Amino acid sequence: MSHSCDAVYKHRLGTKRLKLVGTDGNPLGNTEVVIKQKKHEFLFGCGEFNSIAYANNELDENGRLKAEDKYKKLFDLFNFVTLPFYWGDFENIKGRPHTQRLKKTAQWLISRGCAVKGHCLCWHSYSAPWLLDMSNSQILSAQLQRIRRESRDFAGLIDIWDLINEVVIMPIYDRYDNGITRICKDVGRIRLVREVFAAAKEANPDAVFLINDFFNTTTDSYDVLIEACLEAGIPIGAIGIQSHMHKGYWGVEKTLKILERFSTFNLPVHFTESTVLSGHHMPQETDDFNDYVPEKWLSTPEGEEQQARETILHYKTLFAHPAVESITWWEFADGQWLGAPSGLLTCENRVKPAYEELHKLIKGKWWTGPEAAISDETGLIEFSGFRGEYELNCHGKKYSFILDKKGGETEIVV
Amino acid sequence: MSHSCDAVYKHRLGTKRLKLVGTDGNPLGNTEVVIKQKKHEFLFGCGEFNSIAYANNELDENGRLKAEDKYKKLFDLFNFVTLPFYWGDFENIKGRPHTQRLKKTAQWLISRGCAVKGHCLCWHSYSAPWLLDMSNSQILSAQLQRIRRESRDFAGLIDIWDLINEVVIMPIYDRYDNGITRICKDVGRIRLVREVFAAAKEANPDAVFLINDFFNTTTDSYDVLIEACLEAGIPIGAIGIQSHMHKGYWGVEKTLKILERFSTFNLPVHFTESTVLSGHHMPQETDDFNDYVPEKWLSTPEGEEQQARETILHYKTLFAHPAVESITWWEFADGQWLGAPSGLLTCENRVKPAYEELHKLIKGKWWTGPEAAISDETGLIEFSGFRGEYELNCHGKKYSFILDKKGGETEIVV
Numbered sequence: 001m002s003h004s005c006d007a008v009y010k011h012r013l014g015t016k017r018l019k020l021v022g023t024d025g026n027p028l029g030n031t032e033v034v035i036k037q038k039k040h041e042f043l044f045g046c047g048e049f050n051s052i053a054y055a056n057n058e059l060d061e062n063g064r065l066k067a068e069d070k071y072k073k074l075f076d077l078f079n080f081v082t083l084p085f086y087w088g089d090f091e092n093i094k095g096r097p098h099t100q101r102l103k104k105t106a107q108w109l110i111s112r113g114c115a116v117k118g119h120c121l122c123w124h125s126y127s128a129p130w131l132l133d134m135s136n137s138q139i140l141s142a143q144l145q146r147i148r149r150e151s152r153d154f155a156g157l158i159d160i161w162d163l164i165n166e167v168v169i170m171p172i173y174d175r176y177d178n179g180i181t182r183i184c185k186d187v188g189r190i191r192l193v194r195e196v197f198a199a200a201k202e203a204n205p206d207a208v209f210l211i212n213d214f215f216n217t218t219t220d221s222y223d224v225l226i227e228a229c230l231e232a233g234i235p236i237g238a239i240g241i242q243s244h245m246h247k248g249y250w251g252v253e254k255t256l257k258i259l260e261r262f263s264t265f266n267l268p269v270h271f272t273e274s275t276v277l278s279g280h281h282m283p284q285e286t287d288d289f290n291d292y293v294p295e296k297w298l299s300t301p302e303g304e305e306q307q308a309r310e311t312i313l314h315y316k317t318l319f320a321h322p323a324v325e326s327i328t329w330w331e332f333a334d335g336q337w338l339g340a341p342s343g344l345l346t347c348e349n350r351v352k353p354a355y356e357e358l359h360k361l362i363k364g365k366w367w368t369g370p371e372a373a374i375s376d377e378t379g380l381i382e383f384s385g386f387r388g389e390y391e392l393n394c395h396g397k398k399y400s401f402i403l404d405k406k407g408g409e410t411e412i413v414v
Numbered sequence: 415m416s417h418s419c420d421a422v423y424k425h426r427l428g429t430k431r432l433k434l435v436g437t438d439g440n441p442l443g444n445t446e447v448v449i450k451q452k453k454h455e456f457l458f459g460c461g462e463f464n465s466i467a468y469a470n471n472e473l474d475e476n477g478r479l480k481a482e483d484k485y486k487k488l489f490d491l492f493n494f495v496t497l498p499f500y501w502g503d504f505e506n507i508k509g510r511p512h513t514q515r516l517k518k519t520a521q522w523l524i525s526r527g528c529a530v531k532g533h534c535l536c537w538h539s540y541s542a543p544w545l546l547d548m549s550n551s552q553i554l555s556a557q558l559q560r561i562r563r564e565s566r567d568f569a570g571l572i573d574i575w576d577l578i579n580e581v582v583i584m585p586i587y588d589r590y591d592n593g594i595t596r597i598c599k600d601v602g603r604i605r606l607v608r609e610v611f612a613a614a615k616e617a618n619p620d621a622v623f624l625i626n627d628f629f630n631t632t633t634d635s636y637d638v639l640i641e642a643c644l645e646a647g648i649p650i651g652a653i654g655i656q657s658h659m660h661k662g663y664w665g666v667e668k669t670l671k672i673l674e675r676f677s678t679f680n681l682p683v684h685f686t687e688s689t690v691l692s693g694h695h696m697p698q699e700t701d702d703f704n705d706y707v708p709e710k711w712l713s714t715p716e717g718e719e720q721q722a723r724e725t726i727l728h729y730k731t732l733f734a735h736p737a738v739e740s741i742t743w744w745e746f747a748d749g750q751w752l753g754a755p756s757g758l759l760t761c762e763n764r765v766k767p768a769y770e771e772l773h774k775l776i777k778g779k780w781w782t783g784p785e786a787a788i789s790d791e792t793g794l795i796e797f798s799g800f801r802g803e804y805e806l807n808c809h810g811k812k813y814s815f816i817l818d819k820k821g822g823e824t825e826i827v828v
């Protein structure tokens with residue numbers, strides 16, 4: 001039994017020999033089974049910062065019901081959620097980090113089948129205000145200590161981190177004074193990246209730590225930075241690429257060019273922050289996105305159709321590229337950053353066409369099963385499908401297996 | 415005797431005690447002298463590629479006379495000239511470099527009081543076409559060999575080099591296939607920079623080797639690249655900043671921002687390629703300057719007035735910044751790159767207002783002497799002026815001394 005898919009997605013498939021055996025150890029030949037995918041290996045995710053309030057029972061009845069409706073839709077589509085660890089929020093009072101609140105949220109998301117990513121442990125924006133009272137060496141020390149603490153405290157719950165964010169502009173960021181720009185200016189970008197990665201890997205050696213950045217106008221700066229970090233031997237786990245397309249969808253050509261460039265480093269690429277709007281675009285001349293504050297920023301019917309088309313193109317382009325291991329839609333529902341119509345859902349949880357079209361891909365075209373199969377005389381089933389977690393039904397019972405790039409044979413004792 | 419100048423230029427001054435003594439070793443008290451500057455320590459220069467034909471007697475009589483008129487004006491203003499070493503021209507036939515032609519040119523320029531800079535030993539544009547027949551390791555080897563050869567062959571004549579040019583875009587340059595983009599893509603920017611600097615320093619340890627680049631849209635990429643190179647221990651001698659302002663003068667604010675950023679590396683900064691036009695500007699949307707090919711690009715009276723005002727502002731801004739050690743006006747006369755009105759002279763050697771205004775600064779406001787002075791009873795003269803080479807006249811005879819940042823005392827035996 002072999003799964004067929006577009007040739008461009010072949011690298012997403014796995015193949016495995018499933019061997020059915022009885023409890024007596026004898027192969028179960030000519031046995032009917034039904035196999036279906038339960039989860040993607042690929043990380044299809046979104047940011048969902050409001051899940052903290054929900055998971056910690058901080059919502060009123062109405063809020064709780066509305067959230068439950070939203071999360072039903074989220075878990076039906078995604079297997080990955082990004083939680084916020086902005087230092088200024090996470091530890092707004094020095095020494096009182098919101099560790100328990102975030103742990104409870106991560107545990108809840110994991111219980112619902114999602115992997116969790118923490119975003120982000122070092123960034124100049126939303127950094128802790130109390131850093132400003134410290135010397136640069138004290139700030140650096142506190143920053144590294146903070147990274148070690150969160151990496152260790154959340155190990156096993158959160159093993160994927162946007163470790164350091166927007167290093168390209170970090171030392172020249174001048175909208176307001178902050179502790180992280182100070183130390184980055186002081187020790188330099190590459191030394192800071194080296195220090196934060198060393199601290200993080202020390203605290204959680206098995207986690208995947210990302211460097212994450214956006215493209216101001218060209219991709220050169222980030223490209224040079226990554227080259228420099230790798231040349232300096234820094235153990236970057238994956239390259240995070242922001243793709244907030246508030247000024248309009250990049251298009252396939254630009255996206256492919258970026259993929260071509262950033263895949264030369266032979267590291268996994270995560271699209272960490274993807275946004276395609278369902279309303280009007282931000283003016284091209286806007287430099288800092290935060291400067292654009294329209295009175296109203298509505299999701300429109302035409303905008304939603306366009307968002308759906310562009311979102312699908314974006315996901316297809318990325319899923320077709322072997323280097324990409326994850327796509328995070330930045331905001332699951334409208335009404336977040338900048339008040340932009342950036343969600344797959346409206347503020348009222350109405351599903352937009354982009355959600356529906358994405359669902360057709362993630363849980364349809366790129367999803368395997370349920371499929372019936374019969375083992376041969378030796379009990380073997382050759383199985384192929386999109387990589388991920390699977391369930392095999394045999395004689396009314398359920399068995400699990402993993403389909404990954406390793407392939408090989410798995411024995412299932414029925 | 416102390417020289418007065420605007421406070422913003424104080425770092426350009428030197429102070430020295432000159433001690434007049436007779437041949438018998440006794441101090442010459444109460445002796446009148448006249449002191450005048452002969453040359454700037456600061457490198458005020460220009461590109462003048464046509465000097466090769468002149469110095470090698472390749473011009474006809476008319477061409478020679480016109481060139482002599484031009485060079486009289488050049489030497490009256492500048493003390494520094496950039497000569498071209500584009501590989502594709504310098505060694506268009508493999509194994510037959512134009513070493514002697516360039517040596518003769520450099521010797522002539524030096525004899526006329528100019529230091530000479532070579533531009534540039536590694537660049538993807540104008541690289542040798544025969545590299546395309548070689549493997550990447552052969553190209554890299556030829557590139558390093560070429561750097562060693564020129565650095566050694568010209569040592570003593572050319573001890574300042576734009577060693578490597580436009581590394582930021584080097585591996586992604588896609589206008590045409592070339593050997594240097596190939597190896598940069600292959601080994602990476604930082605490794606290539608490291609290799610070329612190692613080869614150059616090996617061949618001429620005392621020379622100043624620059625990395626040189628332009629700003630596409632932001633300064634980040636070059637900033638990150640330099641940081642990475644320094645972090646990798648690469649012995650960059652000075653940072654070269656191109657400032658081709660064909661789209662319009664940057665203005666003081668932008669220039670100061672760039673100076674602030676690039677002076678953090680504690681390396682000398684050279685403005686290696688400065689252009690301010692005396693005609694209409696290139697359209698803002700032009701990406702690659704080479705794409706803009708107007709039928710006519712005239713120097714206009716209003717354009718020349720504007721060029722003069724902006725050029726003066728540019729030089730004043732740079733001369734006022736302690737990190738800047740050199741400004742090279744890219745094209746001394748019109749009719750060169752892109753056919754732009756980029757010169758301080760027209761094609762017919764007519765001096766533009768920018769030349770005259772620059773002259774008032776370089777040989778006027780920023781120039782010391784002739785000044786009369788009298789030694790005290792112990793033969794001492796406290797002298798202060800813009801740093802550079804000086805001539806002291808005493809009793810009808812001329813004596814030389816250097817005024818630099820070291821200060822101290824110089825004995826002059828009259």
